[in-house]
Amino acid sequence: MILLVVEYSQGKVSKSTKEMATAARGMGREGPITLLVLGSGVASVAEDAALFADQVLVADKPELAQYDPEVWASAVAQIAKQGEAHTVLIGGSRSGREYSPRVAVKLNAPLIEDAITLTDRNGVLVAAHYTFLSRVTETVEAEGPVSVVTVKPGAFAASQPLTAAAEQYDAELELPQPRLTVTGKTAEKTERISLADADLVVSGGRGVDSPEGFQQLVVALADQLGAAVGATRALVDAGWRPYSEQVGQTGKTVQPKAYIAVGISGAVQHLSGMNKSKFIVAINKDANAPIFKIADYGIVGDVHQIIPAMITELRK
Amino acid sequence: MRMLTVIRQVLDAEETVSIQDGTVALDGRKLVLDTMDEYGVEEALRLREAGAEGAEVVALAIGPARTEEALRSALAMGADRAILVETNAPLDVIAVSSVVAQVARSEQVDLIFCGGQQADWDSQALGAATAEQLEWPQTTWTSALALQDGMLTGKHDVDAGSESFTLPLPAVVTTQQALNEPRYPTLPNIMKAKKKELRRVPLGDYGVSPKLRIVGVEVQVKERRRNIIDGKDASAAAARLVDLLRHDAGVIG
Numbered sequence: 001m002i003l004l005v006v007e008y009s010q011g012k013v014s015k016s017t018k019e020m021a022t023a024a025r026g027m028g029r030e031g032p033i034t035l036l037v038l039g040s041g042v043a044s045v046a047e048d049a050a051l052f053a054d055q056v057l058v059a060d061k062p063e064l065a066q067y068d069p070e071v072w073a074s075a076v077a078q079i080a081k082q083g084e085a086h087t088v089l090i091g092g093s094r095s096g097r098e099y100s101p102r103v104a105v106k107l108n109a110p111l112i113e114d115a116i117t118l119t120d121r122n123g124v125l126v127a128a129h130y131t132f133l134s135r136v137t138e139t140v141e142a143e144g145p146v147s148v149v150t151v152k153p154g155a156f157a158a159s160q161p162l163t164a165a166a167e168q169y170d171a172e173l174e175l176p177q178p179r180l181t182v183t184g185k186t187a188e189k190t191e192r193i194s195l196a197d198a199d200l201v202v203s204g205g206r207g208v209d210s211p212e213g214f215q216q217l218v219v220a221l222a223d224q225l226g227a228a229v230g231a232t233r234a235l236v237d238a239g240w241r242p243y244s245e246q247v248g249q250t251g252k253t254v255q256p257k258a259y260i261a262v263g264i265s266g267a268v269q270h271l272s273g274m275n276k277s278k279f280i281v282a283i284n285k286d287a288n289a290p291i292f293k294i295a296d297y298g299i300v301g302d303v304h305q306i307i308p309a310m311i312t313e314l315r316k
Numbered sequence: 317m318r319m320l321t322v323i324r325q326v327l328d329a330e331e332t333v334s335i336q337d338g339t340v341a342l343d344g345r346k347l348v349l350d351t352m353d354e355y356g357v358e359e360a361l362r363l364r365e366a367g368a369e370g371a372e373v374v375a376l377a378i379g380p381a382r383t384e385e386a387l388r389s390a391l392a393m394g395a396d397r398a399i400l401v402e403t404n405a406p407l408d409v410i411a412v413s414s415v416v417a418q419v420a421r422s423e424q425v426d427l428i429f430c431g432g433q434q435a436d437w438d439s440q441a442l443g444a445a446t447a448e449q450l451e452w453p454q455t456t457w458t459s460a461l462a463l464q465d466g467m468l469t470g471k472h473d474v475d476a477g478s479e480s481f482t483l484p485l486p487a488v489v490t491t492q493q494a495l496n497e498p499r500y501p502t503l504p505n506i507m508k509a510k511k512k513e514l515r516r517v518p519l520g521d522y523g524v525s526p527k528l529r530i531v532g533v534e535v536q537v538k539e540r541r542r543n544i545i546d547g548k549d550a551s552a553a554a555a556r557l558v559d560l561l562r563h564d565a566g567v568i569g
Contacts, residue, residue, distance in 0.1 A: 179483065301550060
């Protein structure tokens with residue numbers, strides 16, 4: 001079987017789950033597509049998941065109320081063994097990238113990280129993924145009876161729900177005790193359109209000079225365009241912007257129709273998070289800033305002058 | 317208390333990427349200690365300096381002979397000694413994790429640091445895979461860390477924000493940018509590093525083989541329009557840019 005670990009939020013399967021369902025259907029491997037729902041109080045998630053699968057396995061237990069890498073890896077590996085899965089698909093989220101290596105080790109399986117394509121070629125799983133800070137596309141072949149794959153968010157189209165819901169079964173699991181104890185949580189706030197879903201992203205860097213500058217330039221332009229807001233690591237580290245807005249190697253990867261970089265010089269770590277954008281627009285006072293090397297459109301000039309002028313122009 | 321800090325030698329981020337003989341060309345390019353791994357070296361040094369009992373910092377790399385340079389950088393930062401598991405063979409991250417785990421066992425290590433993401437393979441898996449090989453717990457994307465009475469406390473990033481945590485040793489910690497500010501090696505320390513112990517071990521001793529085979533490598537070159545406007549006249553430049561976005565790119569209404 002193809003085992004797919006469901007990612008969800010607020011009682012519904014996430015877009016990433018629907019994308020993985022597309023990957024599972026399109027890769028040309030036999031076997032039922034089995035969605036595994038792990039959590040506590042996840043009946044509505046399981047119901048939703050049933051519209052994207054051949055069968056749904058549900059582990060609804062209090063011990064699964066909170067994600068833990070060791071607990072998740074143990075659960076997924078047990079199910080994969082029980083069902084003799086030949087392919088295990090896990091979301092390319094932070095948590096998915098964190099526990100998937102453990103699943104691979106437990107199953108003595110190869111691990112493909114952040115796949116953007118997935119095809120079976122005579123029993124061998126072939127996948128493409130990015131390497132060298134997203135500057136290179138590498139194609140790999142995985143051998144053996146089972147492969148573990150994390151799927152890059154946004155790489156596959158989201159599946160449409162089926163008309164008939166699949167059967168649900170309870171999963172039999174023995175779970176380990178988590179050893180990492182969570183003593184506090186800081187949640188992200190997301191008031192506006194999320195970075196992952198936005199067609200337009202306006203992002204700011206050091207060139208905005210201050211938190212107020214960010215508000216007056218980046219947020220104002222994003223509001224005018226109905227765009228999502230992004231920021232560089234430097235601004236997040238400085239406490240000017242929340243981590244949820246960070247774009248780059250250690251933040252989010254985005255692929256909008258247009259990415260508007262305001263006062264961003266373009267460190268390679270930042271570029272690796274946005275260089276797949278359809279169009280890149282840069283406004284920066286330094287004509288030699290690396291961002292201009294990958295920009296489709298840009299203005300060499302003072303963001304404090306240019307952005308207000310752009311907003312005025314857009315209002316016309 | 318012994319800490320193992322796993323490092324890689326990677327292409328400098330400022331270098332351009334090109335393909336030669338089916339692989340990313342590294343010959344004659346500037347190669348450096350992976351920035352993500354520097355945070356691990358730095359954090360281990362800080363724990364040693366904070367007085368962790370009998371603390372020793374061992375830098376480990378798995379790679380070709382030239383990787384010695386990156387290990388010397390870690391030694392110049394202050395690591396006590398280094399181990400190079402030498403190989404020219406292509407490995408995958410799970411195979412590497414098996415080597416790291418075997419070294420950790422034979423060296424009787426209590427704490428392992430790995431970079432949060434490798435700048436060459438873009439892999440985030442080494443820390444977790446190593447932890448699983450050893451049946452140790454882990455924390456990934458760690459942004460703050462302290463050690464007291466054999467217990468780690470700290471902060472790390474998760475799907476929807478960040479968490480504070482406690483974690484018993486032995487454990488694996490993966491790093492990220494916010495963890496610390498890695499020190500620059502001083503000249504005296506660079507000189508000293510040349511005399512520090514660097515043990516070479518052949519990969520054959522560890523009996524690992526990769527399960528992934530690289531069959532294609534391609535540089536992503538997206539042609540960009542490079543239509544750059546001089547912004548001296550702000551309103552004229554802004555008007556031109558908005559016009560391009562509307563009519564040339566068609567991305568705004």
